[in-house]
Structure formats: structure tokens, C-alpha cells
Amino acid sequence: MVDRPHKPSAISPSSHAPQPTVDIVDNGRVRATLPSGESIEILLHGATVISWKSNGVENLWLSEKAILDGSKPVRGGIPVVFPVFGPPPANHATSALPQHGFARSSRWEFLGSSKSESDTPKSAGDDTVKLDFGLYSNGLDEKSKSAWPYEFGLVYSVTLSKDSLRTMITIQNTGDKAFEFTTLLHSYFKIKDVHTARIAGLSASPYVDKVLKTDATQSEPFVSIPGTTDRVYYPPGGASTILAICDASGASSNPAGTPRFEISRDNMPDVVVWNPWKEGAEAMGDFAPKGDDPKGYRGMLCVEAGSVKEWVKLEGGESWEGGQVVKSLL
């Protein structure tokens, strides 16, 4: 390379523009912050995103009693569900696994970060930071390995930008024995009040109501949450429809209310809507606060993008990718 002694000193953007920062804290969590102030925090335990802040406001709900030491899946944030959603069915290869599988209770590896930096302080709003996490069959605990003896590699990429969070998972069958899985991003959103929450984007969608134990179709244009809710939607448009979590308490030109989050999905056609309500929260030791406290069941709503209706089958060497981009509309 020819050295140019008179090259302009400011040619490197990073020499004057602040950069995204990435810190590994206590060997158990990774924090990233953009120069514009947005931040995320991810536990290696489950690769669980436990915080995502935009404009200083937290977007994700995390129980005040969430257990973060790795002894239990995290009650809040975005736990990753793999290789089975819900209680595993009998007579299936996943049947010896716990509810929602092992990904959310295993320790993942931090694979590293990549940043894309804007070239002037003025355009710092275009910065992004991507954090990659990996979970491999040879790193699983013995119990999970013997309950599900397949060879796989998961890479989970979490990308923070000014107004959005992208969470993408790649699942690869690294062995020669085919396996089947379901997967889901169990996102707990922090909302104003579940009583006035509405979800747009699921109208006319068939769903299974796990509370009433019935099959139904979404007849209202928006989903509202009148009580304990546990539904699995199978929207006819698959992942093509954008979902919006809105709040209908104030005046808004939007018929569903003021949009707070927008969720675009990639290869994750199904959507779970879950709120345990007061009684359900009471029964969960790691759910707090309890009662009608606005920070408890009223302040959260799970809208979970996934691929859960059909098993996805991967032959040896094959891989699958899916995920979501969530926009925070503050």
C-alpha cells in the first residue's frame, strides 16, 4: 500500500463520530449502546434480550421477580423457543423436553459484534450494532442432549438500530439425521395498559384459543384482551402481514388506537398472543408485581412471532432462517 503523507486526517469517519459500544458484563451478559442513546442488554442464559431502550424508554417487559441466574427461563424480555413450542406432544422426538424446549434455558456463546457506523456525527442515527450468539448441540447439558439427540447449530443475531430491533435465528442441522422443530420469539412487550391494548394485523385470522379450548376466527378487526388470553393465530397471509400493538385509550386517527410497536416477520407465519391476567400471574412465582399493579399483567403483552403450526423438517446439512423486526414508535 502506498503511504500518502498528506492525506486528510479526518478521512476515517470513526475518528470524529461517536461509535456504538459493546460491553461484556460479568461474563454473563452483553450490552450495546448506540451513540444516539438506544441500548440493548442480552443474557447469555437463553440469549434472552432482557432490555431494549429507545429514547430512554424501555420497550420490553421484565418481571420484577425474573430469575436471571440461569436456573430458570427468564420471565420477560425475549426468550427463544426451540425446538418445541408449548408442551411437547407425546410420541414425538421432542416429547422428553420441557415446555418451550431448551434454547431459553441453555447458556449460549457470544460470537461477537459487528457495527455499521455513520460517517458524521449528524447522521449518527443511522448507526447499527449486531450481536451474534450461538448454541450448538455439543455445548448442551447432558439432560437436553439425551432428551433430544440431534446435531444442530443455532445462530441468533440481534441488531439494534435507532428505532428498531431485529432478532433473527438460523437453525442448521449439522448432523446426518433429519429432525423436526417448531420455534418462536416469546416477546414480552411493555405496554401502557392491557385493558386498552389492541393488536392490528390479525383480522379474519383463524386461531386456536388455548383458554377456551376451541378453534375460532378473529371476527373483530383488532384483537383486544378482555381477560386471560392464550391464542395461537395462523394468519392466512402468513408472515406477510405487519402486526401493530396499539393503545386505544386516547384519541387517534388510527382505528386501532395509537400504534406503539410494529412487528414485521420473516418466515415466522404464526403469532401467539398471551397475557396470564391477574389469576395466572398469581400462580407464577417469578411473575411480579402481582394484583392490578400497572407494572404487572396490565403492563405487559406477549405477541410472539413463530413457526409453530407445522413442524419444520431439516435434513442433514439443511438450514432454516426466520425472525422479526420490531419498530418502537414513541
Ligand SMILES: O=P(O)(O)OC[C@H]1O[C@@H](O)[C@H](O)[C@@H](O)[C@@H]1O
Ligand atoms: O410459563 P412459560 O413456560 O414461560 O409459558 C408461558 C406461556 O407461553 C405462551 O407462549 C404459551 O402459549 C402459554 O400457553 C404459556 O403459558
